[in-house]
Amino acid sequence: xxxxxxxxxxxxxxxxxxxxxxxxxxxxxxxxxxxxxxxxxxxxxxxxxxxxxxxxxxxxxxxxxxxxxxxxxxxxxxxxxxxxxxxxxxxxxxxxxxxxxxxxxxxxxxxxxxxxxxxxxxxxxxxxxxxxxxxxxxxxxxxxxxxxxxxxxxxxxxxxxxxxxxxxxxxxxxxxxxxxxxxxxxxxxxxxxxxxxxxxxxxxxxxxxxxxxxxxxxxxxxxxxxxxxxxxxxxxxxxxxxxxxxxxxxxxxxxxxxxxxxxxxxxxxxxxxxxxxxxxxxxxxxxxxxxxxxxxxxxxxxxx
Numbered sequence: 091x092x093x094x095x096x097x098x099x100x101x102x103x104x105x106x107x108x109x110x111x112x113x114x115x116x117x118x119x120x121x122x123x124x125x126x127x128x129x130x131x132x133x134x135x136x137x138x139x140x141x142x143x144x145x146x147x148x149x150x151x152x153x154x155x156x157x158x159x160x161x162x163x164x165x166x167x168x169x170x171x172x173x174x175x176x177x178x179x180x181x182x183x184x185x186x187x188x189x190x191x192x193x194x195x196x197x198x199x200x201x202x203x204x205x206x207x208x209x210x211x212x213x214x215x216x217x218x219x220x221x222x223x224x225x226x227x228x229x230x231x232x233x234x235x236x237x238x239x240x241x242x243x244x245x246x247x248x249x250x251x252x253x254x255x256x257x258x259x260x261x262x263x264x265x266x267x268x269x270x271x272x273x274x275x276x277x278x279x280x281x282x283x284x285x286x287x288x289x290x291x292x293x294x295x296x297x298x299x300x301x302x303x304x305x306x307x308x309x310x311x312x313x314x315x316x317x318x319x320x321x322x323x324x325x326x327x328x329x330x331x332x333x334x335x336x337x338x339x340x341x342x343x344x345x346x347x348x349x350x351x352x353x354x355x356x357x358x359x360x361x362x363x364x365x366x367x368x369x370x371x372x373x374x375x376x377x378x379x380x381x382x383x384x385x386x387x388x389x390x391x392x393x394x
Contacts, residue, residue: 097136
């Protein structure tokens with residue numbers, strides 16, 4: 091297995107001299123297993139360059155794109171994904187099932203006039219959309235198994251796990267920890283009081299959600315986790331639906347994961363600030379039997 095990082099930033103793309111080492115494109119990760127289909131997690135601005143390379147292959151391809159949720163930084167690269175406009179390609183989008191709207195409708199609305207000069211009617215690929223119930227899984231190709239789990243984020247996001255030939259990768263973004271509140275369909279406009287007691291029914295749901303994610307990450311070779319916040323930043327904005335390194339470590343340690351990748355970097359965080367943040371995280375958890383590294387645009391991690 092190989093994991094290729096095409097976009098590692100959260101919220102908004104931030105190209106420029108202060109972010110050129112870690113990268114400024116928004117969320118997009120490719121998983122290579124050595125067999126079809128091509129597997130992609132999220133379609134932020136990083137998917138544009140990936141799409142150019144895939145299109146240049148010149149042969150029909152099977153592509154599966156797992157969308158965590160439809161916030162803009164996770165879908166904004168899709169209009170520029172060249173394989174959509176090539177005949178012969180089969181592209182399947184996976185997303186969490188929602189009652190009020192579906193991913194197909196969202197994408198069709200943003201890829202049309204007046205937002206974009208083309209529409210979904212210009213796609214030449216065979217495009218399908220699969221909506222997943224909570225905790226759904228499937229064998230998406232022979233020996234290639236996908237599982238999913240709900241995360242704690244406004245609009246509700248999904249985590250995904252891919253297993254192939256005894257190796258596994260888990261993609262966990264966007265999510266808050268499972269301590270203080272359940273983030274659901276609507277955004278909470280004001281930070282809640284974290285010292286306030288949690289209602290019993292909320293606490294019970296949080297326990298279930300957390301355990302489901304631990305189960306998803308159990309024994310994983312690599313976990314890519316939303317760690318956008320420092321501890322101080324989380325305490326200021328817990329309702330935004332993002333985590334700090336301690337929250338990711340808590341899940342990954344309990345799950346016995348082998349490698350944690352710090353991901354979904356804050357757009358305001360410069361390369362130098364990322365260096366210091368990573369130094370602090372690695373020093374804090376140096377006694378843990380786990381590899382910790384940052385997601386860096388253009389980097390490839392091989393899982394032997």
